[in-house]
Amino acid sequence: MSLSRAKSDAFDADATAAGSGAAATPGLVATTVRHACVRIVSVTLFIGLWQLASASHLRLGFVTFVNVPAPTEVFESFIALVRSGKLAPHLAASIVRVFAGFGVAAVTGILLGLAIARSKLAEDVLWPPLEILRPIPAVAWIPLAILMFPSAEGSMVFITYTGALFPILLNTIHGVAEVDHRLISSARSLGAGWRAILFEVIIPGAAPSIVTGLAIGMGTAWFCLVTAEMIAGQFGVGYYTWESYTLQNYPDIIVGMLVIGALGMASSVLVRWAGGRLTPWRETK
Amino acid sequence: MxxxxxxxxxxxxxxxxxxxxxxxxxxxxxxxxxxxxxxxxxxxxxxxxxxxxxxxxxxxxxxxxxxxxxxxxxxxxxxxxxxxxxRGMVFQQYSLFPWKTVLENVAFGPRMQGASRAKARSMARTYLEFVGLLAFADRYPATLSGGMQQRVGIARALVNHPSVLxxxxxxGALDAQTRGLMQENLLRLWEEIRAxxxxxxxxxxxxxxxxxxxxxxxxxxxxxxxxxxxxxxxxxxxxxxxxxxxxxxxxxxxxxxxxxxxxxxxxxxxxxx
Known part of the structure; x- marks a missing residue:
């Protein structure tokens, strides 16, 4: 029994291998469509349950949906926000802050990381203070940042910077350390000096890890910015979300949350896309 | 050649x-x-x-x-x-620069010697033809077989005219058939360059x-x-x-x-x- 089963599996495998050029394609499309349908149903079900919980003022004791607006209310608030024209300044304020903090963090994180990973002296001088600051969550910097920066804008960008810096720094150091020593040896044998080794071997070798650090850094940048805006901000999607709470515009809280999620996702996609463009050799594998 | x-x-x-x-x-x-x-x-x-x-x-x-x-x-x-x-060096494997195309890998040595980019590329083409891989000049190393990668490695070492290879x-990392072919090829190249x-x-x-x-x-x-x-x-x-x-x-x-x-x-x- 088991023998004949194994045999038929082997024949199936052959048939699949032989037919994979033409016959597999319709099957693949059908599978993709089926998965997509399941996912759409899943999201619909999730929103439906939420609607039900909100509309029925569901109380479970430890958590209550009494004050949770229903999806329909959230959608209406979102349309109202878009029509009012107030969304754009909030979006612009947040995006400018994130890209300022993230941009400076990318430059300093990569430069510091390269220096620390390549030079013992730089490691001894630069690493100890960074190692002390590293375990402090960026959010814990908020009170001090407000004291240190005369403008609220400066303190929020600084918090964003602090959040993005360490993932970028650590991934750069890690990426440089992981560059295969045979590649460096090969380059030296071929007559490369330190400059060529840095720009043509070390940096491209560390690039995949740096891109990962940038993507993680972009995520933490949004996280830190939203928190900072809730405390120190005027304008910005974090500020908008918190303001909605204080003004008791509950549907707007969820609008703010969803906008923050969308912005975070779009920025991560942007960083990964740019990273892919910068490391084209990895896609051809 | x-x-x-x-x-x-x-x-x-x-x-x-x-x-x-x-x-x-x-x-x-x-x-x-x-x-x-x-x-x-x-x-x-x-x-x-x-x-x-x-x-x-x-x-x-x-x-x-x-x-x-x-x-x-x-x-x-x-x-x-x-x-x-x-002294040109050829390692066992994984010593080509993955982020450079085959042509750029071979042109790296001449560029480090101060050759212009165009001159380095033309030298690289000569040596890629020498090892029979000119058709793969614009590919990334990861898309080549182990034996082909080693031929690129040999071309990259030879293009600098080392007196010792x-x-x-x-x-060592190649299958037996490929290894035999590579050995024959290496001797043929060596008869010509006599390093x-x-x-x-x-x-x-x-x-x-x-x-x-x-x-x-x-x-x-x-x-x-x-x-x-x-x-x-x-x-x-x-x-x-x-x-x-x-x-x-x-x-x-x-x-x-x-x-x-x-x-x-x-x-x-x-x-x-």
């Missing part, structure tokens, strides 16, 4: 490699002790020995990757102080097939155990493996290497159990 052949010539005057009394320790552990070897210009020498005997360490010392005392290793009388373009088990070659391997057949002279190393600390001149016709005939001279040399190598492998084994059992 006229441009490549011209650089060869029949009687190369450069590429004399001398190693005098080389000793290397890793910490307190002596890896190489009183190792001496002279390779004549244009000679093909295989360094053969049990694994762990320090063959690759000798090669790395010649390449300049392992610091040595100034007088111990020299090429044409110039002491080796670090890596240099007079150092090869560290370059075909001195120091080739590390643990494969006796490979060493006998390729070399003018096989140098057998001892169990660690590594030193020269036997210098065996290989008296086989060149170019190697297809049935070289069936020749009595081949069988005799192989028997001699096998006996010595088996005995040294046993010593490595005993040494490891004494020290690490």
């Amino acid at each position: 006229p441009a490549v052949a011209e650089q060869g010539g029949s009687a190369p005057a450069v590429g004399r490699l001398e190693i005098h009394d080389l000793s290397i320790r890793f910490g307190t552990n002596p890896v190489i002790e009183n190792f001496g070897l002279t390779v004549e210009p244009g000679e093909f020498v295989c360094l053969l020995g049990p694994s762990g005997c320090g063959k690759s360490t000798v090669l790395n010392a010649v390449a300049g990757f392992v610091p040595v005392e100034s007088v111990t290793v020299s090429v044409d009388g110039r002491p080796v102080k670090g890596p240099g373009v007079d 150092l090869m560290d088990e370059p075909f 001195t070659v120091l080739f590390v391997t643990h494969d006796i057949d490979e060493a006998l097939y390729l070399a003018d002279r096989v140098v057998i190393m001892s169990a660690p600390p590594g030193r020269v155990l036997l210098n065996l001149a290989i008296d086989l016709p060149r170019p190697r005939p297809d049935d070289v493996f069936a020749l009595p001279a081949f069988a005799a040399a192989k028997r001699q190598c096998l006996t010595l290497i088996r005995q040294e492998s046993q010593r490595v084994f005993d040494h490891q059992r004494r020290n690490f159990s």
Whole structure:
């Protein structure tokens, strides 16, 4: 029994291998469509349950949906926000802050990381203070940042910077350390000096890890910015979300949350896309 | 391939490699002790020995990757102080730059020598044609087979016109058929460029097939155990493996290497159990 089963599996495998050029394609499309349908149903079900919980003022004791607006209310608030024209300044304020903090963090994180990973002296001088600051969550910097920066804008960008810096720094150091020593040896044998080794071997070798650090850094940048805006901000999607709470515009809280999620996702996609463009050799594998 | 052949010539005057009394320790552990070897210009020498005997360490010392005392290793009388373009290196695998195309990998050496980008590319094309891979110039290394990657590695080393070519088990990671083809190809290239070659391997057949002279190393600390001149016709005939001279040399190598492998084994059992 088991023998004949194994045999038929082997024949199936052959048939699949032989037919994979033409016959597999319709099957693949059908599978993709089926998965997509399941996912759409899943999201619909999730929103439906939420609607039900909100509309029925569901109380479970430890958590209550009494004050949770229903999806329909959230959608209406979102349309109202878009029509009012107030969304754009909030979006612009947040995006400018994130890209300022993230941009400076990318430059300093990569430069510091390269220096620390390549030079013992730089490691001894630069690493100890960074190692002390590293375990402090960026959010814990908020009170001090407000004291240190005369403008609220400066303190929020600084918090964003602090959040993005360490993932970028650590991934750069890690990426440089992981560059295969045979590649460096090969380059030296071929007559490369330190400059060529840095720009043509070390940096491209560390690039995949740096891109990962940038993507993680972009995520933490949004996280830190939203928190900072809730405390120190005027304008910005974090500020908008918190303001909605204080003004008791509950549907707007969820609008703010969803906008923050969308912005975070779009920025991560942007960083990964740019990273892919910068490391084209990895896609051809 | 006229441009490549011209650089060869029949009687190369450069590429004399001398190693005098080389000793290397890793910490307190002596890896190489009183190792001496002279390779004549244009000679093909295989360094053969049990694994762990320090063959690759000798090669790395010649390449300049392992610091040595100034007088111990020299090429044409110039002491080796670090890596240099007079000694081209081919590693076992994964030494092509993954982020450079095949053409850019080969053009890297000439560019480092100060050639213009256009000149470096044209030199790279010449050597890619030499190893039969010009059609793959714009591919990334990861898209090539292991054997093709090694041919690119050889082209990248040769384009700098090294007087000594150092090869560290370059075909060790390839399957048997590919390895045989690569060996044939290497000899064909070598007939044209006539550089001195120091080739590390643990494969006796490979060493006998390729070399003018096989140098057998001892169990660690590594030193020269036997210098065996290989008296086989060149170019190697297809049935070289069936020749009595081949069988005799192989028997001699096998006996010595088996005995040294046993010593490595005993040494490891004494020290690490």
